[in-house]
Structure formats: C-alpha cells, structure tokens
Amino acid sequence: MQHEERNGVDLRRYRSVIEQARLTLRQNLAITRTPCYLDACIGREPELQQLHHWLRQPHAPLLTLTGVSGIGKTHLACEFLRRAQQAGVRCIYVNLTLLQTADEIIPAVFHALNTPFPGETVWKRLASSIFEQGVLLVLDDFYGLLPEGARVVQELISAAPALKILATSQEPLGIPEETLLPLPPLPVPSLQGESLESLRRNPCVAIVLSQAGSNLQLTRSNAAQIARLCADLGGYPGRLVDAGLYLRRCKWIQFYSQYRFWFGLAPSGPMKPETQRHLLHSMLLEEEKRILRSLSVFPETFDGAAGAAAANIGERAIKPLLDKLLECGFLQKAHEKTSVRYRIRPQMRTVILPLKEEERSVVMQRLHAYYRQRLQPNNWSRQSAIDPREWCYAECYTLQHV
Incomplete structure (x- = not known):
C-alpha cells in the first residue's frame, strides 16, 4: 500500500505518468535542453569540487549559485550537470528564462520529464514517488521569478526530500534549506611581465x-x-x-x-x-540579422530543417549561417540523442528586432506547412535514425504555437 497510495492519492491511476518520468530519467532525456558549451568551464574547478561535495551531503536539498550577470553561473551549472550525469546521477535541466510566473515552474519540470502536468492537487504526491531515488534538478535563471518562486521550491523540497536542486540566480532564494555558493570573478593576470x-x-x-x-x-x-x-x-x-x-x-x-x-x-x-x-x-550582416529574426519565432529548440523552413532558405544554405551565429554567441547547441538542435541564447533575444505581425504570420505559415509535411506517416521509416515520439517531444513547444 505504501507504494500504491501516498497521502490519500491512489498512485495506480498515475502509474503511466510515473513510469514515463522514470524512463525519461533513465534514458537521460530530461537534459536534452541543456545548453551545449563548446569550451570547457575554465577556472571553476574549486567551485566544481564544492558542488560535488554538496551533492554527497544528505541534508542539503538546495544550493544556489549566485552572482551578477556574466559571472558564469549557467556555464558552471551545466558543466556540473554533465559531470554528474556521467557519474550515473539522474539529472533534469529546466531553463526558467521564458517563464512568466512562478506557477509555471512545476509544469516546466514535468514537461522536462516528458509527462503532462497532473494538476495542483496531485503533483506533490507524484513528485515524492518519481524522485524517491534521488535526482539532480537544475533550475537555471531563477532571478526573474523571485520572490514567489522561492515558495514553489520550498513546496518541491517538502514533497520530494530526496531531490537535489541546483539553482542559478543573481540573488539568493532566501529559504531555510538553501546553501549559497557565490561566484567571484576569475583571477586576472598580473601586469608585471608574466611569462x-x-x-x-x-x-x-x-x-x-x-x-x-x-x-x-x-x-x-x-x-x-x-x-x-x-x-x-x-x-x-x-x-x-x-x-x-x-x-x-x-x-x-x-x-x-x-x-x-x-x-x-x-x-x-x-x-x-x-x-x-x-x-x-x-557586426552581423543584414542577411544574418534577417535569419536571426525568423528564428526568433521558436520558443525553444529547433533543428536545421525547421530553421531553414522559418528562414525560407535551403537546409544546406542555412548550415554555415547557423555555425556563424553559434560562433558569434547568438545561438547555443542543445544536447540531443539523435540530432543537432539549436536555441537562441535567452539574453540575446533582447537585441533581436521583433518581427512585425505580418512578418510573423508569414513565418508561421511556412512552419505550418513544414510540420504538416514532416508529420506525414510515410516520412518515418523503420530505419529512421530519429524516433517520431522523441522528435514530437522535442518540437512540442513549437507545435503548440503553430
């Protein structure tokens, strides 16, 4: 009965949700939206050692990386997540940048687990079952959701005591369970003629x-x-x-x-x-700016084919442009099992000129036609390297808008 019922909720009704979430964790699919940094996390080994020490502590559910914008909080969190995952820890990454309210945090966590949000009255019971083995959850860019978001994290800790939460924020969350790790600037070189x-x-x-x-x-x-x-x-x-x-x-x-x-x-x-x-x-060329504006319709990650459809150019033509935008820091690669996916860096969205309503309508019509064609059953052969369910999961944010 302990495993079948928790706090008056019959978990047998939600067994498929729990099993899907656990499967997502086992297959490392809950980190597919983690930014993929092309360079190592240079100069942060002491902080990484502190994070590994915190992960082993039994009664420290929350650690917050704090520091001003540009200090490297996200890069450090993603590097730690990568190392923890390689060490066998089951991990979840959730980017909070695009969330508008704190009420969206828990639905975003369930979405990362490839499961529907079960509702306010049930999620705490399911969380205690899904996370009973211990999981590392990274909540990236928390600052915009304070102070209301701190209450949500406290509820999550109460519901799933075995869960480890790593948050990044410019300011502390301010709850009793919190451990702080402020990030200082890196040591600068001496100006006295070093070798x-x-x-x-x-x-x-x-x-x-x-x-x-x-x-x-x-x-x-x-x-x-x-x-x-x-x-x-x-x-x-x-x-x-x-x-x-x-x-x-x-x-x-x-x-x-x-x-x-x-x-x-x-x-x-x-x-x-x-x-x-x-x-x-x-410093971008006008064509690069146009393509970047077209790509701004994607709320989350996208692949090269979808990007080409949005920008109205060929897949071969967009590849070098995407590589250039990666080099310039406007795009990030996202971890995927079977395909290369991209996302616009959240902090870069503020400098991209928004599409006019008629321009956005034209881009969305292109994407609508592309997705209708892509979702035809005869486009998915048994020998396909990409599983249709995984592809739809990766594209679900965009599909909802289209």
Whole structure:
C-alpha cells in the first residue's frame, strides 16, 4: 500500500505518468535542453569540487549559485550537470528564462520529464514517488521569478526530500534549506611581465584564446596587451567570452584599438551587458540579422530543417549561417540523442528586432506547412535514425504555437 497510495492519492491511476518520468530519467532525456558549451568551464574547478561535495551531503536539498550577470553561473551549472550525469546521477535541466510566473515552474519540470502536468492537487504526491531515488534538478535563471518562486521550491523540497536542486540566480532564494555558493570573478593576470606560459595558464587569458580560435595567438608582442584586456574586463567570464567572440570577427590590432569603447571601459564605469550585445549584433550582416529574426519565432529548440523552413532558405544554405551565429554567441547547441538542435541564447533575444505581425504570420505559415509535411506517416521509416515520439517531444513547444 505504501507504494500504491501516498497521502490519500491512489498512485495506480498515475502509474503511466510515473513510469514515463522514470524512463525519461533513465534514458537521460530530461537534459536534452541543456545548453551545449563548446569550451570547457575554465577556472571553476574549486567551485566544481564544492558542488560535488554538496551533492554527497544528505541534508542539503538546495544550493544556489549566485552572482551578477556574466559571472558564469549557467556555464558552471551545466558543466556540473554533465559531470554528474556521467557519474550515473539522474539529472533534469529546466531553463526558467521564458517563464512568466512562478506557477509555471512545476509544469516546466514535468514537461522536462516528458509527462503532462497532473494538476495542483496531485503533483506533490507524484513528485515524492518519481524522485524517491534521488535526482539532480537544475533550475537555471531563477532571478526573474523571485520572490514567489522561492515558495514553489520550498513546496518541491517538502514533497520530494530526496531531490537535489541546483539553482542559478543573481540573488539568493532566501529559504531555510538553501546553501549559497557565490561566484567571484576569475583571477586576472598580473601586469608585471608574466611569462607566456604563465599567461596561458591564467583562466581569463585561456577563455579569450579559446573563444577567439585561430584568429588570435598569444605572442611576446601582444602578451602585455592581452593581459591588460583581461585585467580591464575584471575577470568576468561573460565579458571575456564576448571579447573572444569579437576577435573571431576582426584582427587583434583593430579590436585592441577599440575594445575600451566596445566594452565601455571609461571612468564612469563599464558598459551594460545589453549595450555590448547590441554592438555584437551590429557586426552581423543584414542577411544574418534577417535569419536571426525568423528564428526568433521558436520558443525553444529547433533543428536545421525547421530553421531553414522559418528562414525560407535551403537546409544546406542555412548550415554555415547557423555555425556563424553559434560562433558569434547568438545561438547555443542543445544536447540531443539523435540530432543537432539549436536555441537562441535567452539574453540575446533582447537585441533581436521583433518581427512585425505580418512578418510573423508569414513565418508561421511556412512552419505550418513544414510540420504538416514532416508529420506525414510515410516520412518515418523503420530505419529512421530519429524516433517520431522523441522528435514530437522535442518540437512540442513549437507545435503548440503553430
């Protein structure tokens, strides 16, 4: 009876929901929307060790990574989730950026488990059953849902005591069960003539070089300038990543002569991240901006074929454009078992010019025709590498809008 009934709710009625959620966890499908960072989480090994220690503690259900925008909270959380999943921990990733109210948090968790939301009167009983083996849940970008969201997390902890919750937020959630891990800036290089080898080991320099790729090499002639750049950017990973992305588009001499303007490094204080993103957007070609606007209709992840349909270009033509938008930081790759999927970085949506109503209508008509054709039964052969149910699950947010 203990397994069949909890708190007066007959779980046999919801057995299919529970089994589907457990299957999703076993198959690691609940992390398919995790941002896929192309570079390692540089300079955060001490924090990763603290997170692993917290995961092993029995009475610490919630840890919140706190820090200002651009300090690297999401990157660290995703790297920890990846390592935990490789160690056999069952994980869930939920991005809260697009949620409007705290009431949407629990439905988003159930959606990540590929199950329908059972309703306010039942979800707590199901959560205690689904998470009884212990699961790591990452709630990313919590700041916009405070303070109401803290109450929801407290209810979730009460319903599923075995659940481990890792949240990212600019401010603490402020509940008794919370453990805080504030993220400091990374150590900046010394300006006193460090050796090239010492500079390469510095995490700030390593981030800039990794993002710039082959367009920037650390040499004796530019070592002092690169050290000065990293010191000026204050050890903030977000700014360092943006600097590296700029350097993919222009030469070092051109960049170094203007970076203080681009990053607003003046006596009045650093430029706001929003202004930096507008500057990065201004460096795109007009066709790239048009495609980015078309892709903004996708509320979640999309694949190359759907992106090509929205932008009204061929699949082969859109591939290099998607790669370029990835390099520039406007898109992220999402983890998928069978296909490559993309998403617009949430913080970049604010700099994309919204589609007019008639433009949006045209794009949605294209997607409507594409999905109708894609969902025809004869398009799914038994030898297909993509399972139709998994594809529909990945596309469900877009299908609801179309």
